[in-house]
Amino acid sequence: MVLGVFRLNGFFLHAADGLTAGSGLTTARWQVLRAVFHEPLTVAGAARNMGLTRQTVQRVADALVAEGLCRYLPNPAHRRAKLLAPTERGLRAIQHLVPRVTAWSEHVLDAVGAKTIRSANDSLQGLLPALLDCQEELLHDARTG
Template structure:
């Protein structure tokens, strides 16, 4: 399973790079921006949500901040862990990706069939939740 998922991750990253490039983003930039579109999060929260390291998120968030795509806001829950929030420029970059992303998703669902695509999505979410549960059993902290 892991080798197949690693390959699938690479394939999705390749597609994401192609979708993000016209908006001036990388797949990693898009991933971090996407994590904070609904609400600002601290770097550690983005890392947990996306399943990547805090250090990688910090590096990307700093690049996005330097490019005016995100800003750091005070975090009422933690004095030192600032919240990452998208700027209007960051939101606009993600909006520019939207049409091509939707077109690709439609092509993928058409190729798989809508019902099978929904089943795959459900199974992948269940696999992710199961892996989270197993990881929390191993590391209760």
């Protein structure tokens, strides 16, 4: 199962590289920008939602801010952990990808079928919370063998 998930992740990353080609966004920048598209989040919050480390997302977030695609906002809940939010330019960059992503998604749906997509999504929606519930134990076991 794990190797299958790795291969699927590789497939989606390769597809995302194609979808973002010529857009001015990399796959990583698209992912982080998309993570804060609907609401500003701390970098740590975005990283948690994406299943990545804070440091990885921090590097991408800083690049997005430097390029004017995102900005840091004060966080009323935490003095040091600022909120990451898209700028108008960042919102336009994401919206520019929508037609391409929609067409590709429809092609995937036609190729694979709605039932298979639903089944895979349902499986992931059940598997992920179950694994996260015992994450520390499983990661410890993976490190110690």
